[in-house]
Amino acid sequence: MMLKRLFNHTSETITAAAVVLGGAALMSRILGLLRDRLLTYTFGAGPTLDAYYVAFKVPDLLYNLLILGALSSAFIPIFSEYLAKKDTDGAWNFMNKSISTMGSIFLLLAIACSVFAPWYTHLTAPGFVGAQFNLAVLLTRIMCFSPVLMGLSAAVGGALQSLKKFLLYALAPVLYNVGIIVGILIFVPLFGTVGLALGVLLGALMHLGIQLPALISSGFKPAWSWGWKDKNVREMFMLMGPRTIALAAVQINLVVITALASKLPVGSVSIFTLADNIQSMPEGVIAVSFAVAAFPLMTHFAAEGNPDGVAKTINQTMRTVLTWMLPICILFVVLRTEWVRIILGAGKFDWAATVATADTLALFAIGLFGQAAVHVLARGFYAIKDTRTPATVAIAATVIGLGSALWLMGPLGVRGLGLAASIESIINALVLYALLIRRLGSTYVADTLKTIYKISIAGLVMALLVQGLKEPIGTYVNMQTFFGVLIKAGGASLGGLIGFVAIALLLRVPEMYEILEMFKTRLRGVTKLLPADVTDIDSSH
Numbered sequence: 001m002m003l004k005r006l007f008n009h010t011s012e013t014i015t016a017a018a019v020v021l022g023g024a025a026l027m028s029r030i031l032g033l034l035r036d037r038l039l040t041y042t043f044g045a046g047p048t049l050d051a052y053y054v055a056f057k058v059p060d061l062l063y064n065l066l067i068l069g070a071l072s073s074a075f076i077p078i079f080s081e082y083l084a085k086k087d088t089d090g091a092w093n094f095m096n097k098s099i100s101t102m103g104s105i106f107l108l109l110a111i112a113c114s115v116f117a118p119w120y121t122h123l124t125a126p127g128f129v130g131a132q133f134n135l136a137v138l139l140t141r142i143m144c145f146s147p148v149l150m151g152l153s154a155a156v157g158g159a160l161q162s163l164k165k166f167l168l169y170a171l172a173p174v175l176y177n178v179g180i181i182v183g184i185l186i187f188v189p190l191f192g193t194v195g196l197a198l199g200v201l202l203g204a205l206m207h208l209g210i211q212l213p214a215l216i217s218s219g220f221k222p223a224w225s226w227g228w229k230d231k232n233v234r235e236m237f238m239l240m241g242p243r244t245i246a247l248a249a250v251q252i253n254l255v256v257i258t259a260l261a262s263k264l265p266v267g268s269v270s271i272f273t274l275a276d277n278i279q280s281m282p283e284g285v286i287a288v289s290f291a292v293a294a295f296p297l298m299t300h301f302a303a304e305g306n307p308d309g310v311a312k313t314i315n316q317t318m319r320t321v322l323t324w325m326l327p328i329c330i331l332f333v334v335l336r337t338e339w340v341r342i343i344l345g346a347g348k349f350d351w352a353a354t355v356a357t358a359d360t361l362a363l364f365a366i367g368l369f370g371q372a373a374v375h376v377l378a379r380g381f382y383a384i385k386d387t388r389t390p391a392t393v394a395i396a397a398t399v400i401g402l403g404s405a406l407w408l409m410g411p412l413g414v415r416g417l418g419l420a421a422s423i424e425s426i427i428n429a430l431v432l433y434a435l436l437i438r439r440l441g442s443t444y445v446a447d448t449l450k451t452i453y454k455i456s457i458a459g460l461v462m463a464l465l466v467q468g469l470k471e472p473i474g475t476y477v478n479m480q481t482f483f484g485v486l487i488k489a490g491g492a493s494l495g496g497l498i499g500f501v502a503i504a505l506l507l508r509v510p511e512m513y514e515i516l517e518m519f520k521t522r523l524r525g526v527t528k529l530l531p532a533d534v535t536d537i538d539s540s541h
Contacts, residue, residue, distance in 0.1 A: 024170030029281040031177035033343050036277055038184045044348030045267035045274070045357075047132045052196050053273045054125045054262065055139035057255050058113055059200075062106070062147040074240040075155060077299050077385060078232050080162045084303060091159075092220050097227025098236060099155045104226075106151040113144035124255050125269075127262035135193060142197035146204040153208035156215050161292065168214040172207045179203025240387070253398045253424070257405055257417050267353060268414040274344060275360035275418055279368060282328040287321050287372035291379050298383035307384075307440045314380040314436065315444035318373060319451040323511040325372045326459045327500050331493050332365035334466045338489035342482065360418040367422025370429035377432040380440075389435055397428035451509060458503035466496035 043049040075098060082091035117140045121133060128136055153172060160169040183199010191198065216222070227233035261268040294317040301309030332339070336358040345354050378390045401424025408416030437445055470492040477484035504512040 024167070024174060026285045027171075028173040028177055029285055031174060031181065032277060033281065035177055035180050035184065036274055037344055037346060038181065040270075040274070040344045040349040040353075041346045042184065042188070042348070044350070045270040045353040046348070047266060048135065048193060050125075050262070050267065050269040051128065051132050051136040052139060052193075053269050054121070054128070054136045054258060055143055055197070056200075057124050057258055058117075058120060058140060059143045059147050061252075061255065062109055062113065062144075063150050074236040074238075074387075075158045076162055076295070077382065078236055079159055080296065080299050081303065083162055084300075088219060093225070094227075094230070094232055095155065095159055095220060096223050096225040097230050097233050099152055099222075100225050101227045101233060102155065103148065103152055106148045110145045110148050114141040117141045117144070124259055125262040126259055127264075138194060139197045142194065143200050146200050149201075149204035149208050153204070153211055156208065156211045159215055159220070160211060160218075162296065163218055164296065165214055165218070168211050172211050175206035175210050176203040179206050253401055256402055257421070260405060260409055261414055261417060264409065264414055267356075271353060271357045271360055271414050272417050275340075275357050275364055276421075278340070278343060278357075278361055279332060279364040280371075282325060283368065283371050283375075286324045286328075287375045290317050290321050291375040294376065295379045295383065298380060302383040302385070308443065310380060310383055311436075311440040312444055314376060314440075315448050317376050319448055320511045320514065321372050321376060322369060322452060323455050323504070323509065325368050326455050327462060327497055329365045329368045330459055330463050330466065330496065330500075332368070333362045334463055334496075335470060335489050335492060336362040336365075338470070338485050341485050342489060345485075346482075356414060359415045363415055363418035363422060365422075366419070367425040370422070370425030370427070373429035374425060374432060377429065377436055380436050381432070384439070386439075390432060393428055393431045393435070397424045397431070400424060400427055451511060454507040454509045455504060457507065458500045458509070461503045462496040462500040465499040466492045469495045 039049055039052070043052075079091055079094060082088070082094060117137045121128070121137050121140060125133070125136055157169040157172060179202035180196075180199045182202060183195050183197075187195025187198045187202075189195070212222075257272070258269055261272050294313055298310050298313050301307075301313065337355065340354050340358040340361060344357065381387065381390050401420050404420035404423045405417050408420050410416070412419065470488060473491045474488045477487045479485060479488065501512060501516075505516075
């Protein structure tokens with residue numbers, strides 16, 4: 001009975017869904033940080049860890065290009081249309097045809113990826129030679145098959161999102177990280193460094209395994225069905241085309257930046273990746289969770305021919321996300337060294353690597369707003385079945401980002417790569433928002449700008465408080481110990497957050513009231529959270 005309730009748990013509001021997604025994402029990201037700490041403790045920021053991160057690039061390229069492109073921009077809107085028409089048989093038929101067709105393509109690509117690994121590793125890591133190059137090739141050949149499992153899992157997860165069954169979909173990344181941690185702790189001692197790649201495969205299998213029973217419980221019956229002749233499957237591939245091009249630009253950007261980092265001093269690939277992993281934690285927990293939760297409502301309004309509803313949903317979600325993200329950005333900038341020491345500073349991860357990672361993190365954090373906003377804004381375009389505009393903007397932003405990376409890596413080294421990524425994400429977000437306003441109207445822009453103005457004032461107060469508190473606290477603790485650094489960072493962070501919340505409430509930022517109400521509601525153990533719907537929110541504040 002408990003398992004049945006777990007499989008059939010639904011979230012009927014954006015906030016409730018975001019809490020489910022955010023809570024699970026937080027668990028996943030914490031495990032991700034534990035994973036990174038285990039990696040740095042065991043290998044340090046050196047040649048082995050650099051090879052491991054390079055080996056991830058092409059599998060990640062396949063996953064982000066083909067799987068995420070189909071999921072976010074093509075599969076969910078079409079699957080949701082079947083559900084809106086109460087045509088569940090048609091939905092399941094479309095599901096089987098989609099996963100059969102995509103799965104076959106993914107498998108062929110994985111085989112090709114494995115065969116040609118030595119050739120493209122020369123491109124993705126031109127600075128690697130000898131044993132480090134051979135290790136990167138071996139790990140890549142194994143990990144190339146993880147996108148096949150992740151592709152099937154993503155399609156299952158997309159259907160669960162459309163059914164508003166977010167819980168097991170949200171828990172899948174948790175198990176993915178568990179698999180990688182098993183690889184580090186168990187497979188590496190048994191099989192050597194190749195155990196890292198085996199852990200990735202285990203994680204991908206667990207990612208699929210936790211979601212499939214929930215979909216079967218909803219009535220889905222897996223069956224092979226080649227779907228290329230189906231008009232809706234062809235429409236899905238047509239819709240994912242521009243999205244795939246946009247993601248290709250982003251992923252090629254990451255591959256090129258990794259290649260540039262491989263030409264910098266040993267450990268630069270690891271430093272860049274570790275800083276990116278830390279700053280992406282709030283992005284995944286907050287921005288992605290709210291964007292994913294809001295997307296079904298956006299598509300609902302779009303299907304009704306209600307652009308005002310789409311615009312209202314986007315702006316409300318944007319305001320909430322930015323209110324969450326600003327304090328985190330400040331903490332990453334002002335307390336960058338302390339938090340990197342807490343998360344990664346153990347074992348073979350030395351002080352030089354800590355400082356370089358911290359500085360790269362601070363420059364990454366400048367662009368957190370842009371990264372967060374893009375998740376929401378891009379889904380606004382997908383809801384109205386426009387995948388071309390985000391693709392075009394992403395390509396232009398990527399070109400600017402790569403130019404910035406080439407320019408900045410000379411004077412700043414790996415730190416310059418982090419700043420270039422921020423420049424790219426900020427430009428992407430600003431252009432997308434301007435185009436979306438022109439498409440949907442500017443009715444709610446004033447509310448968004450007002451919120452940004454108010455939280456900026458609160459953010460300035462918070463930054464001054466954190467900066468003023470961190471040194472006095474540091475004089476009373478032993479900064480050579482983990483708990484001493486934790487007390488310093490935690491105390492200064494808490495003081496700054498209290499100041500931020502107080503000023504935001506004083507300035508009557510409505511999103512802050514909603515956030516506090518959410519926490520109060522959770523503490524009371526009530527599952528129905530406010531606001532009940534974005535359409536219930538009074539935008540006059």
